[in-house]
Amino acid sequence: MNDTGSRLTKLLGIGALAAWGAMMLWGLVISGPEVFQRDSVRLLYIHVPSVFAAYTGFGITLVGSVIYLRNKSRFWDIAAHAGAEIGTLFMALVLITGALWGRPTWGVYWQWDPRMTSTAVLFVTYLGYLALRNLDLPREVRSRRAAVVGIVSFLNVIIVRYSVQWWRSLHQETTFGLDTQLDDSMLFSWFLGTVAMMLTFGWLLVHRFRLGWLESQVEEQQLSDALAERRADAGISALSASKAEAL
């Protein structure tokens, strides 16, 4: 087993692999093409679940940031960072699979319409959050600033979510919901895609959180080593000065 692995990650990993296999079987082989979108509909079985995974990651960042600002919990600080990093990965997949779906469906890879523009801004915002996390600052300062950015950035998730209702958009309104009317095999493929993405998300989150914990421990160790070294140097200097005075 690897350094951040456990029984939980093993179960999540095996579940994710099985769900990916089943989703690809249904999504690429068993379910048929859609009347208008033809085979490009198959991209939606990973595009929409990637949105769910990205929003879940950003939601964890929001919750973690709020809790961190209240009680300075290191657990939630690391969870917020992990959620943002994995959310950004899935948001990149949303943009890529969306562009690939857009070309055969709309005739263009990209259009500066409200949904796509706000999604691109959301992606860049969380890249900024991750850049802030890598600044060479004291941990408390860095975590506090990141928590503020993590809370403010989530507002854009709401804008992205409702952009297709608030403004005239090339992007269609919400397709998947409780009242969705889809062919059973398509709906099942999408369901399998959602399970696969969320299990993958869970597997990555646990590993990334534990990596974050290791990073914080190493950082703390380096800080205490540097302090000890400085104290030792200061002690030696003080000793030399007192000897010089005595002479």
Next chain:
Amino acid sequence: MLATEFVIPLLDWSFEIPGRYWGYVVPGYVIAIVSILAYGRFILQRSKSLASKVPVENRRYFSDRPD
């Protein structure tokens, strides 16, 4: 440059194959799988390099049992 000169024309060409619309679908799945695997590998590699620096007793939340 690579995207405009090579990748997009290739995708467009594969889309034009009669009766097949897989030119965009398969790259989408490949990109998703490769990205996730690459990121997962990055996490595991980095944790491997850091784990030796952190004593086992300082690894909270590494067990599935509550601490």
